Amino acid sequence: MTEWWRGGVIYQVYPRSFQDSTGDGVGDLPGIIDRLDHIASLGVDCIWLSPLTKSPQADMGYDVSDYMAVDPLFGSLQDFDLLIERAHALGLKVIMDQVVSHTSDQHPWFRESCFSRDNAKADWYVWADAKPDGSPPNNWLSVFGGSAWEWHTARKQYYLHNFLTSQPDLNFHNPAVQEAVLDVMRFWLDRGLDGFRLDTVNYYFHDAKLRSNPPLKSLKGLPATNPYDMQSHKFSKSQPENVAWLKKVRKLLDKYPGATTVGEVGDDERGLELMRQYTSGTDLLHQCYSFDFLGPKFTAKHFRSKVEAFFADGETGWPCWSFSNHDVIRHVTRWAPHSVSPADLARQAAALVLTLKGSAGLYQGEELGLPEADILYEELTDPRGIRFWPGDKGRDGCRTPMPWQHDLPHAGFTTGKPWLPVKPAQSALSVDVQNADPDSSLNFYRKFLAWRKTHPALVTGDIAFFNCAEPVLAYRRSAGNKDLICVFNLSPEPRVVKLSKVELALEPVSHNAALAGSSLELGPNGFAILPAPAGEGKVSFRSP
Missing domain, CATH: 2.60.40.1180 (Golgi alpha-mannosidase II)
Known part of the structure; x- marks a missing residue:
C-alpha cells in the first residue's frame, strides 16, 4: 500500500532517551532494536527516529557534521540497517529526521565555505557583508537568542544561523546545494528507509535581498521571554521559492514507492496556511504538521477551527496532527488546568488525536501518560533552556529517558548515569507497571489503536x-x-x-x-x- 501514511500513526523515538545498550547513559540503535516489540505492540504504523547522523551534539544531533554516517554515540550504519530489517519484519515503517536547513560548523562543507570567498563551496552558505558601521546586514534574530548573524574572521563576513552560532544555514538559492541534499536523501532511501521527517521545512530559503523583518503586530508592546517572538519573520523564512524545491523532493520520493515525507512547519503566523500550501496536490510533501496543537490552547473552538481551516475549500493536502514531541512541554502537563486526572486527560488526548481527520503523531512516553519532568537548572543540557531560564526552561523536561522497569536503577533505561535524570514521577509510570494493569494508559492506547484499525472512517473518512x-x-x-x-x-x-x-x-x-x-x-x-x-x-x- 503506497499511501499507508494517509491516516497512519507515527511513533516518534528520541534515540538518546529510548534505551541504552552500552551503559554510557545515552540511548542507541541496539537499544531501540531491543525495544521494537514494545512499539509494535501499540499498533502504530511507523517509527520516526530523531537525528542519528554524525554530530558534535551541540543541539542534540540537529547540528549535522556528516549526513551519511551514524554518530558513534548511537551505533553504526550496520546497526541502522539491522533496525530497518527488524522493524520491517514487525510491520513497521521507519522514517528519520532530515536536518538540511543548516549543518554543523564542523561539516566539511562549511569548513571549505568559510575558508575564503572564492572556493568551490563559497556560496553554499548564507554570507553577507557587514554594514558600514560593522553591524549585521539586517535585524534577523536567532531562535536560540541574539542576532541570526555571526561574524567570521577568515571571510570577514557574517554568516546566517537561525539557531545556534554553530549551526550555519545552507544557501538553498544555490542549485548545487539542492543537488547535494537530494544525494543525501537518496543515500538513506537506498538503504531501505521509508521516508523523512523534514526538520524546519519552511526555513530552507531566505529573502535574497536580506530585507529586515517587521515587528510582530500582535505583541502589544509586551516583551517576550525570547526576542525572536517579537518579530514577524516575513523575510528570514517561509519564502515562496520553497515550493519549487519541495517539488524536487517529492519527485525523488516518488521513485521509492511507499516512501513519505512529514514536514515540520515552524511559523506561528502562517503555520496552517503553509501546511496547506506544502501538501496540496500530488507533487509536494505528503503531509505536514505545525505547532497549532502543540501549545497551551485546549478549547473546542481551537481544535475545530484549525481542522476546518485546513480542509476548507476542498483542500487536497494532508495534515499530521500531534499533541507532544521533543520540542514542547508534554501535553499531560501542558493541559493540566483542564483536567483533574492526568490519566483521564491522557486517554482523552489519545482518543482526540486518533479520531481527527489526518495522520497522527505520538511521542515516546505519551502512551504511558508521562508528565513533563521537573528538571533542575544544574541538570539542563538544552541550550535554549540554559539561555532563557527560568522564563523558558527549555526542552529537557520532555526528553528524559523512557521508564521501562520501575524497580531498576533509572527505571531500566541504562546501567550507567543517564544523560538526563529519570525522576520518580516518570518511574512510577514504567512500562512494566502498566503492562500488568489492564486499565493503564498503555493498555488503553493498545486497545484504542486496535479498535481504530477496524473503522476506515477514522483513517481516511x-x-x-x-x-x-x-x-x-x-x-x-x-x-x-x-x-x-x-x-x-x-x-x-x-x-x-x-x-x-x-x-x-x-x-x-x-x-x-x-x-x-x-x-x-x-x-x-x-x-x-x-x-x-x-x-x-x-x-x-x-x-x-
Missing part, C-alpha cells in the same frame, strides 16, 4: 463538526455506512448533552461516558464514540 457550546467538541467521521460520532468534554467538570437520537450505543473505547435516555453524560475529560445512524440519519446536540 471525511469530518463534519456539530455546533456545540464549550467545552464540548463533537464531530462525525464518515466513510460509507460506517460513520462514527465523536464527542469530547474538554473540561474538568461533568457535562451533559442532549441527543436527538436515543437509540445510539457507546463504542467500547469510550471513557467517563454514559447514555441515559437522550442524555449523554460526560465526566471530567470524558468522551463518547458512537456508531452514527445509517443512511441519512441525523444526530444533533443541545445543552440540557
